[in-house]
Amino acid sequence: EVQLVESGGGLIQPGGSLRLSCAASGFSVSNNYMSWVRQAPGKGLEWVSVIYSGGSTYYADSVKGRFTISRDNSENTLYLQMNSLRAEDTAVYYCARIINYYHVGDYWGQGILVTVSS
């Protein structure tokens, strides 16, 4: 059974750093495209970042230079390192497996809340 479980969220002050984890089971993160998508409270969905099976990475302009997506193949885990956090980064963060070619998320984690506030 495919499962994605996020962890690492919480309350952080503006300017701080946080690393989110997404533990995968039932498939290999290294063989798939994996993404982070966020949702601010009461708002819609926003794509954040993707890592290709080959290792290439891409970011939304809103997080470029501050966030880094990575994976640990041995742990079968996806990460999102978030630095220089701002109030507008407050959101529920979802990891998602992306279907190659069709570029849609077929499996999603339950989401983890990140709150940036002093």
Place this chain on the structure above:
Amino acid sequence: EIVLTQSPATLSLSPGERATLSCRASQSVSSYLAWYQQKPGQAPRLLIFDASNRATGIPARFSGSGSGTDFTLTISSLEPEDFAVYYCQQRSNWPRITFGGGTKVEIK
């Protein structure tokens, strides 16, 4: 950036009624449009990809149509579990995917 505009923002219907949701793109996305369902406190669930293809396990009452800039998600007869928020997503300029603002289907 390709902007997706969904309408209406809220749709008030009764179980058994037909729901028609719209998604309009700011420029052509060909058929590269998907639909998701999201219930409160849950992750999005993929319904439709590439405009009209149902994802695995999605009931036949969900159907998608359209191409270019205008797309429609139709729920032929609403079941109680279908009341939720629906989002469209384009992949035309992958990896910079964008989502629409959502349509809430609520019980009338």
